[in-house]
Amino acid sequence: MLVLVGFMGAGKSTVGALLAERSGLPLVDSDEVLTRRLGCDIPTYFREHGEAAFREAERDTIVELLRGPDGVLALGGGALGSPEVRAALAGHDVVHLDVALDEALGRAGDPSVRPMLARDDLPQLHARRRRVYAEAADLDVPTAGRTAAEVAEAVLAAGLPRATQAARPAVVLVGPPGAGKAAVGALVADRLGIACVETDLEVERLAGAPAAEVFVDAGEERFRELERTATVAALRAPGVVVVGGGAVTDPAVREALRDQVVVFLDVGIADAAKRIGFDASPSMVTLLPRRAWIRHMEARRPLYADAATWTVDTAGRSAQDVADQVLELLQGGSA
Ligand SMILES: Nc1ncnc2c1ncn2[C@@H]1O[C@H](COP(=O)(O)OP(=O)(O)OP(=O)(O)O)[C@@H](O)[C@H]1O
Ligand SMILES: O=C(O)C1=C[C@@H](O)[C@@H](O)[C@H](O)C1
Numbered sequence: 509m510l511v512l513v514g515f516m517g518a519g520k521s522t523v524g525a526l527l528a529e530r531s532g533l534p535l536v537d538s539d540e541v542l543t544r545r546l547g548c549d550i551p552t553y554f555r556e557h558g559e560a561a562f563r564e565a566e567r568d569t570i571v572e573l574l575r576g577p578d579g580v581l582a583l584g585g586g587a588l589g590s591p592e593v594r595a596a597l598a599g600h601d602v603v604h605l606d607v608a609l610d611e612a613l614g615r616a617g618d619p620s621v622r623p624m625l626a627r628d629d630l631p632q633l634h635a636r637r638r639r640v641y642a643e644a645a646d647l648d649v650p651t652a653g654r655t656a657a658e659v660a661e662a663v664l665a666a667g668l669p670r671a672t673q674a675a676r677p678a679v680v681l682v683g684p685p686g687a688g689k690a691a692v693g694a695l696v697a698d699r700l701g702i703a704c705v706e707t708d709l710e711v712e713r714l715a716g717a718p719a720a721e722v723f724v725d726a727g728e729e730r731f732r733e734l735e736r737t738a739t740v741a742a743l744r745a746p747g748v749v750v751v752g753g754g755a756v757t758d759p760a761v762r763e764a765l766r767d768q769v770v771v772f773l774d775v776g777i778a779d780a781a782k783r784i785g786f787d788a789s790p791s792m793v794t795l796l797p798r799r800a801w802i803r804h805m806e807a808r809r810p811l812y813a814d815a816a817t818w819t820v821d822t823a824g825r826s827a828q829d830v831a832d833q834v835l836e837l838l839q840g841g842s843a
């Protein structure tokens with residue numbers, strides 16, 4: 509992961525969003541994940557349970573996020589107080605956004621709602637933490653006199669492996685026709701502010717004809733060839749990638765799926781048949797009658813499951829509900 513550390517107001521969230529956009533990696537903000545998990549905002553939690561309880565929850569959450577799928581991770585300003593968090597940073601690319609105290613105070617917003625700003629030893633806290641951030645970091649970026657965009661440029665220019673790695677999808681969705689991949693993919697991409705690439709549509713673009721037509725006129729073998737080209741290319745670019753139901757039968761596609769963040773959207777014939785509408789107007793999926801769907805699913809289930817980082821059961825659920833679960837998984841929530 510590309511991990512951003514620094515004092516409150518250093519620009520971790522703002523610069524993190526710019527780096528996420530540039531690298532195609534999802535942005536995860538530990539304060540946001542914690543707010544969701546704690547069920548209330550951080551100042552309220554500090555008031556009701558005290559700082560020690562907050563630090564424990566913060567430590568556990570961050571250690572878990574650091575073990576999770578790749579991304580840009582912005583850490584809360586006090587996170588490095590934990591030796592477990594400092595140890596868990598090993599092997600990640602850590603960037604310290606170095607900000608002077610007066611500048612940070614100018615940026616960090618209303619001090620009355622910031623538990624850690626309401627203390628009289630702030631200059632000492634800032635000086636102490638600055639050393640801890642620098643010690644943990646692979647790169648220190650002074651933010652004084654630089655816009656957030658310039659800070660992001662400085663991070664990219666330093667050539668850290670994660671910031672400059674070849675782009676790859678934030679998440680790849682696999683599953684049979686009727687799993688809801690395209691609908692869920694569009695919702696997830698929308699929330700992450702990134703593109704959604706459907707390999708079926710890419711095949712149509714390459715072939716210059718509807719996918720069903722390629723399948724019937726040029727034959728399945730030609731269709732699979734185009735699908736392999738389109739899918740392997742999509743898996744090297746940022747965004748959310750929705751992989752056509754049969755693509756996993758191709759060994760090159762399975763190879764390209766290795767080490768990706770993959771969600772298998774699982775579904776049974778009852779829900780799939782309802783969602784597809786087997787008698788609706790001609791499309792790729794209406795070529796698959798009920799029995800063929802079942803046969804394909806039996807053969808492909810192990811391939812979907814093998815490729816998957818997570819499996820999500822979509823039976824009886826709306827696309828929005830499934831998309832929310834996928835987002836939660838990406839942002840370190842439990843399944
Ligand atoms: N380099 C910069 N120059 C000027 N303003 C900036 C810069 N970086 C961030 N800001 C602004 O400062 C404010 C705080 O930035 P941001 O929320 O990204 O900081 P943070 O490190 O995530 O702080 P927090 O402790 O709240 O998580 C925002 O209004 C943001 O637009
Ligand atoms: O500096 C800190 O100790 C904190 C910073 C914020 O990011 C929050 O994690 C919380 O307000 C504590």
Ligand SMILES: [Mg+2]
Nearest residue numbers: 520521537582
């Ligand atoms: Mg922030």
